[in-house]
Amino acid sequence: MAKHKLSETRIRTLPAGIHSDGDGLFLRVRKEGSRQWFFIYKRSGKRTELGLGGYGQGTAPVSLALAREKAEAVRQRLARGDELSAKKTFADVMDDVITVKESGFRNEKHKAQWTMTLREYAKHLHKKPIADITRDDVVETLKPIWSTIPETADRLRMRIAAVMDHAKARGLYVGDNPADWRGGLKDLLPPRQRLTRGHHxxxxxxxxxxxxxxxxxxxxxxxxxxxxxxxxxxxxxxxxxxxxxxxxxxxxxxxxxxxxxxxxxxxxxxxxxxxxxxxxxxxxxxxxxxxxxxxxxxxxxxxxxxxxxxxxxxxxxxxxxxxxxxxxxxxxxxxxxxxxxxxxxxxxxxxxxxxxxxxxxxxxxxxxxxxxxxx
Missing domain, CATH: 1.10.443.10 (Intergrase catalytic core)
Incomplete structure (x- = not known):
């Protein structure tokens, strides 16, 4: 099957429907104008659809080039025989990261704080497939506590970033880390408040x-x-x-x-x-x-x-x-x-x-x- 059928110019004029870029990569255009990338593959007669993010949507739009990069990563995993039908969620990878880091925690209190922050304040992300996490998802997770408990919020951001880095290292996520401060979050959230005596x-x-x-x-x-x-x-x-x-x-x-x-x-x-x-x-x-x-x-x-x-x-x-x-x-x-x-x-x-x-x-x-x- 031919690849690279689409172009940035053509995407902007596509009518509602499903449009192929080739070799399993598709763009779904809805009547209201939203566009969503997804990848389709079959194994043992079972059809599976993987979401790869939205085109021109939210704070982490997936460009045509990035969609192709994500699609190629999926193809490579399929070639290795990896099973993709049960996509790992953020919570799945989060638990793996906590297990890996346990031996490095200074004490039980630090371990409990690290774990609690992700389990309690990152609930918005838990059920989302790790491959689909966007910068907008991270922003929505941080917003409720960004101004009220800034120190905890920034620690949460760094711990989300650690989970995403872990996912990237395992090939479960492709692209820039959506929780990286300099990668775009600094333009989407108010400046971080430094904890001073006045905050207590x-x-x-x-x-x-x-x-x-x-x-x-x-x-x-x-x-x-x-x-x-x-x-x-x-x-x-x-x-x-x-x-x-x-x-x-x-x-x-x-x-x-x-x-x-x-x-x-x-x-x-x-x-x-x-x-x-x-x-x-x-x-x-x-x-x-x-x-x-x-x-x-x-x-x-x-x-x-x-x-x-x-x-x-x-x-x-x-x-x-x-x-x-x-x-x-x-x-x-x-x-x-x-x-x-x-x-x-x-x-x-x-x-x-x-x-x-x-x-x-x-x-x-x-x-x-x-x-x-x-x-």
């Missing part, structure tokens, strides 16, 4: 006592979890993931294992009297190993109900740090250690051999007294 709205530390008073007056696990987060200056994820076996209440110590810490290092948190009271109270209600079996959303709602503004959980750490610097004589090193911050200065980090536990215990006692000063 922090309650002024002078308002903390009133917020703690409101939290203590509120019933429910969420209010207790937020108060505990504030008292320990911990990250909300560290609090939500806490289990009872991490606590030594006699010594007033909470030991967070490396796989739950951002820096991948064990972090010891000295507990004040009030923090211990909260853990004990949670133990009396517990039905699982989790100390605070709640969602991040529930905690945010409890915080905002107590403050009446758009304060964030992460912002509580900023409130603590500002209080340390403005209202106390505790050293910068001790305050940074309390926040489990990794020092960028390697020389300074090398000299700091201790986690300054006793000094941090004194600091957290002072912070707890300040938090309770609104009672």
């Amino acid at each position: 709205a922090a309650l002024g530390y002078k308002e903390i006592p009133a917020a703690i008073k409101a939290l203590r007056a509120a019933a429910g696990i969420s209010a207790r979890a937020v108060e505990f987060t504030c008292l320990t200056a911990a990250r909300s994820g560290e609090v939500r993931g806490a289990t009872f076996n991490e606590f030594d209440l006699e010594d007033g110590l909470w030991t967070i294992p490396p796989d739950r810490m951002k820096a991948g290092k064990e972090h010891r948190v000295p507990l004040t009297g009030r923090a211990i009271e909260i853990v004990k109270a949670m133990g009396e209600l517990a039905t699982t190993d989790a100390v605070f079996p709640i969602s991040d959303t529930a905690m945010v709602k409890a915080l905002r109900k107590a403050t009446g503004d758009d304060s964030t959980l992460h912002g509580l750490r900023s409130s603590f740090r500002d209080w340390c610097g403005d209202e106390t004589t505790h050293s910068r090193d001790v305050a940074e250690a309390a926040l489990a911050h990794t020092l960028k200065d390697k020389t300074e980090a090398a000299y700091r051999r201790s986690d300054a536990l006793q000094k941090r215990r004194t600091l957290m006692e002072d912070w707890s007294k300040y938090c309770a000063s609104g009672q």
Whole structure:
């Protein structure tokens, strides 16, 4: 059968119907004007049609040249005896990528974040054949979270790109990666917002006592979890993931294992009297190993109900740090250690051999007294 029957000029004037470019490549022109490439082949008497994308449609139009490239890739796979009738979906390839990458993840938390991002936020792509994914599909997937949670959105884009690169390497996708930022997405989505302190709205530390008073007056696990987060200056994820076996209440110590810490290092948190009271109270209600079996959303709602503004959980750490610097004589090193911050200065980090536990215990006692000063 002859190939290359069509031309870019002729395509623009084709009437509604199905038009062959030869050797299995066809263009379907619909009455409303849309044009769709597809490839047809037969195996054992069974006819199979594979979509190759739209001509002049959406944000990733498939040109005649690209359609021919995709068609040739299909022919090569058929020549090798590959089975194409059951097209792999994005979810199929995504699962393969996660399996391949598992051994390279730094810790379980990183693995869980990588997996969750694709499973939850890329649902729009899951059922689509990997060969048919377009840049427009990627845009529609990213749009709902691009402005609201920009950091997560950009991580999602990079992980979608990784799935598409994997598909290209296996011959399951032909063409430019539709999730590549410089490949066209930068012209279709607003500029990426850089995460700054302003994105974690922090309650002024002078308002903390009133917020703690409101939290203590509120019933429910969420209010207790937020108060505990504030008292320990911990990250909300560290609090939500806490289990009872991490606590030594006699010594007033909470030991967070490396796989739950951002820096991948064990972090010891000295507990004040009030923090211990909260853990004990949670133990009396517990039905699982989790100390605070709640969602991040529930905690945010409890915080905002107590403050009446758009304060964030992460912002509580900023409130603590500002209080340390403005209202106390505790050293910068001790305050940074309390926040489990990794020092960028390697020389300074090398000299700091201790986690300054006793000094941090004194600091957290002072912070707890300040938090309770609104009672």
